[in-house]
Amino acid sequence: MAHSISIERTVHPKQKPAADQLGFGKYFTDHMFIMDYDAAKGWYDPRIVPYQPIVMDPAAKVFHYGQTVFEGLKAYRTADERILLFRPHRNFQRLNQSNDRLSIPPIDEDLALEALQQLVLADQDWIPSAEGTSLYIRPFVIATEAALGVNPSQQYQFIIILSPVGSYYKEGIKPVPIHVESHYVRAVAGGVGTAKTAGNYAAGLKAQEHASANGYSQVLWLDGVHRKYIEEVGSMNVFFRIGDTVVTPALNGSFLAGITRESVLQLLRHWNIPVEERTLSIDEIVEAHANGTLKEAFGTGTAAVISPIGELFWQGQALRIGEGQTGELSAKLYHTVTGIQKGTLEDPLEWMVDMTKQASVLK
Amino acid sequence: MAHSISIERTVHPKQKPAADQLGFGKYFTDHMFIMDYDAAKGWYDPRIVPYQPIVMDPAAKVFHYGQTVFEGLKAYRTADERILLFRPHRNFQRLNQSNDRLSIPPIDEDLALEALQQLVLADQDWIPSAEGTSLYIRPFVIATEAALGVNPSQQYQFIIILSPVGSYYKEGIKPVPIHVESHYVRAVAGGVGTAKTAGNYAAGLKAQEHASANGYSQVLWLDGVHRKYIEEVGSMNVFFRIGDTVVTPALNGSFLAGITRESVLQLLRHWNIPVEERTLSIDEIVEAHANGTLKEAFGTGTAAVISPIGELFWQGQALRIGEGQTGELSAKLYHTVTGIQKGTLEDPLEWMVDMTKQASVLK
Numbered sequence: 001m002a003h004s005i006s007i008e009r010t011v012h013p014k015q016k017p018a019a020d021q022l023g024f025g026k027y028f029t030d031h032m033f034i035m036d037y038d039a040a041k042g043w044y045d046p047r048i049v050p051y052q053p054i055v056m057d058p059a060a061k062v063f064h065y066g067q068t069v070f071e072g073l074k075a076y077r078t079a080d081e082r083i084l085l086f087r088p089h090r091n092f093q094r095l096n097q098s099n100d101r102l103s104i105p106p107i108d109e110d111l112a113l114e115a116l117q118q119l120v121l122a123d124q125d126w127i128p129s130a131e132g133t134s135l136y137i138r139p140f141v142i143a144t145e146a147a148l149g150v151n152p153s154q155q156y157q158f159i160i161i162l163s164p165v166g167s168y169y170k171e172g173i174k175p176v177p178i179h180v181e182s183h184y185v186r187a188v189a190g191g192v193g194t195a196k197t198a199g200n201y202a203a204g205l206k207a208q209e210h211a212s213a214n215g216y217s218q219v220l221w222l223d224g225v226h227r228k229y230i231e232e233v234g235s236m237n238v239f240f241r242i243g244d245t246v247v248t249p250a251l252n253g254s255f256l257a258g259i260t261r262e263s264v265l266q267l268l269r270h271w272n273i274p275v276e277e278r279t280l281s282i283d284e285i286v287e288a289h290a291n292g293t294l295k296e297a298f299g300t301g302t303a304a305v306i307s308p309i310g311e312l313f314w315q316g317q318a319l320r321i322g323e324g325q326t327g328e329l330s331a332k333l334y335h336t337v338t339g340i341q342k343g344t345l346e347d348p349l350e351w352m353v354d355m356t357k358q359a360s361v362l363k
Numbered sequence: 364m365a366h367s368i369s370i371e372r373t374v375h376p377k378q379k380p381a382a383d384q385l386g387f388g389k390y391f392t393d394h395m396f397i398m399d400y401d402a403a404k405g406w407y408d409p410r411i412v413p414y415q416p417i418v419m420d421p422a423a424k425v426f427h428y429g430q431t432v433f434e435g436l437k438a439y440r441t442a443d444e445r446i447l448l449f450r451p452h453r454n455f456q457r458l459n460q461s462n463d464r465l466s467i468p469p470i471d472e473d474l475a476l477e478a479l480q481q482l483v484l485a486d487q488d489w490i491p492s493a494e495g496t497s498l499y500i501r502p503f504v505i506a507t508e509a510a511l512g513v514n515p516s517q518q519y520q521f522i523i524i525l526s527p528v529g530s531y532y533k534e535g536i537k538p539v540p541i542h543v544e545s546h547y548v549r550a551v552a553g554g555v556g557t558a559k560t561a562g563n564y565a566a567g568l569k570a571q572e573h574a575s576a577n578g579y580s581q582v583l584w585l586d587g588v589h590r591k592y593i594e595e596v597g598s599m600n601v602f603f604r605i606g607d608t609v610v611t612p613a614l615n616g617s618f619l620a621g622i623t624r625e626s627v628l629q630l631l632r633h634w635n636i637p638v639e640e641r642t643l644s645i646d647e648i649v650e651a652h653a654n655g656t657l658k659e660a661f662g663t664g665t666a667a668v669i670s671p672i673g674e675l676f677w678q679g680q681a682l683r684i685g686e687g688q689t690g691e692l693s694a695k696l697y698h699t700v701t702g703i704q705k706g707t708l709e710d711p712l713e714w715m716v717d718m719t720k721q722a723s724v725l726k
Contacts, residue, residue, distance in 0.1 A: 024511065024512055025422065025510050025511025025512055026510055026511075028421075028422060028509075032421060051421075052421075053418045053419055053420055053421070054418075054419055054420070054421050054423075054426075055416045055417070055418050056416055056417050056419070057416055057417075058391075058395060058414070058415075058416070058417050058522055058524050059388065059391060059501075059524060059526075060417075062425070062426065062561075063417075063425065063431060063433075063503060063505050063561070064431075064433055064501070064503060064561060064564070065561050065564035065565055065568075066429045066431070066560070066561025066562040066563075066564060066565035067565045067568065068426060068427075068429070068565070070426075070427055101569060102565055102568065102569070103568040103569055103572055136511070138422075138427070138511060140426060140427060142426050146391075147388055147389055148387065148388025148389075148499070148501060148526060149387055149388055150564050150567075150568075150571075150597075150598055151568070151571070152568055152572065159421055161421050161422060163422075163511060183553060184553050184554070185551055185552070185553030185554045186554070187554070188548055188551040188554070188587040188588075189548070189587075190546060190547050190548030190587055190590075191547070191548045191549070191550070191551070191554075191566055191587065192562070192565065192566045197429070197562070197565060198425075198426070198427060198428050198429025198561070198562060198565075199429040199555070199560070199561060199562015199563070199565055199566060200429075200562070201427070201428035201429060201513050202428055202429035202430045202431070202465055202555065202560060202561075202562055203554055203555045203562060204513075205428075205430065205465065205466040205513075205514070205515055206464060206465070206466055208513075208514070209466055209515065224551040224552075224553055224554065224587065224588070225551075225587070225588045227553075234513075235513055
């Protein structure tokens, strides 16, 4: 079913930033998508409008009780001028899982995909083409009811904004040092750690600041119950190559089920590389490092795709991994996934959706 | 030091709601306080302006990463037309503790108190006088920088809004039934549970919805590590009278240090009633109920002051407390604290600050 999404085009197109000035999430395109919700009417008035400020009562619930969820994905411009999206259906499925955990009403995933397609096509001139660049897509929901009672909002807005972003690795893929966090905890089973909601990110800022001040790029989070099992790195999932097996923490109810994580698992299985999703302690990593079987470690996420880990700092000790160089498998995964995303490599697992094909994202 | 707070008075005063229509946090007064922060300038431009919408970029960090804190306190109108505040210094001290945990720059507490005094005096006609009514005060900070990187915002707004609120107990203080939560977890030590930040409230909505659907007023949260130690009830602290001793969970780094909690402890000690702040398991409560020593249970918070608990539902069993009636001590605490707040009782612990006295809240 085609949905009726109105479009109001801007009469003041912005100047586009230079490709080498992009950075991440600093510039936004000419348009945005908005849809409103009211408990009495459901979701209504889906519309593409000029990018503009949100005007909201100071008592809006999002400011006070954090009832909000988001997603992040990217659109890529190929050498032959196609526009590819990486598994967008999965993002909107997960948005609704987050909505459920945060007591936010579900959104029609087909409508969301159609809105995304129309918005990206309206702003397609903003999609950069240089190596490593893309158009970052940020769908989010905010509670807008102006009332201070602690209960689910009766009103929401679902918004999609777009930001052209530069290459994550300006000088090629490069390993980073990681601080293993022993004081702060990000989330715990029974909480909201599996939802992509604002509070999880606010909760991680302090540990990140400490790590940065000590020269570390990110923190590796341990579980909040035993303080020994590995959860994730920064806001990425994490993988370790121990001997010939790739191990990643099993989904346990306290961290996000990353779509890049899922895709990397698919690819490893496609390549017949042994993978294990299971409980994994920091002690096991220390031991594998000591006995020489810890070959590689890397994070996975939308921004970096693959982020090799060159060093783990834990209890006063720096564990160097792969002599601080990007591992063979990390490099192969990075080049394969980004090649598929950019359309330069075959797409054996049918991840990419071509937005320039009429109705391609619609069921 | 007197701070220079500019005042722009509204030219369109709103109609005030009828006293019996107030409810909680539904109506807002004619003015609000705003102060801006920029990393290069610090906090600047403190001002009282007509109550008005916030205009913010859709990429503002508060919408995405939940970097926000708040406080809640009340102003009371006495029979002799004084305006009393309950321990406002403690709220701004705690606001800065929350700010620190959320990587938000601290706010000058004297300036915040002066702003609060000027704002309350500007809108003093909005303070209701009927039994149980008050003016609810909501100071909050939101991250306003328009950028999608996950790191502390470079810009913030500190805002105070005011809402006349009705009596929490329309028909007198009354016990409520509480569901002991075994599936969901609110927070864990090492996380942000001790900070008054939005994400903690979003995290509790789902459990609250389940409890409400089953006829329970609130949930009693257990700790996220052992799933057996009592933390708090809804967004209130919780107390139990076991025999002749009053027991409340010790501050353990996973729940908020309530100002009403602290005040109730002061009052109990002032009365020479034995109090214990310690670890307290749900099993101990079940046992005290079984052997007849569990005399009373109640929550403490700004909204209800004292909220007696008439029943705890745990593992399929309903434990009735005090035959479902308000306990003697709960009632005495409620009438004493609210009497002090309303100015009808002596204030032996010097809690109240008279806002009508010139410079009374200033050091």
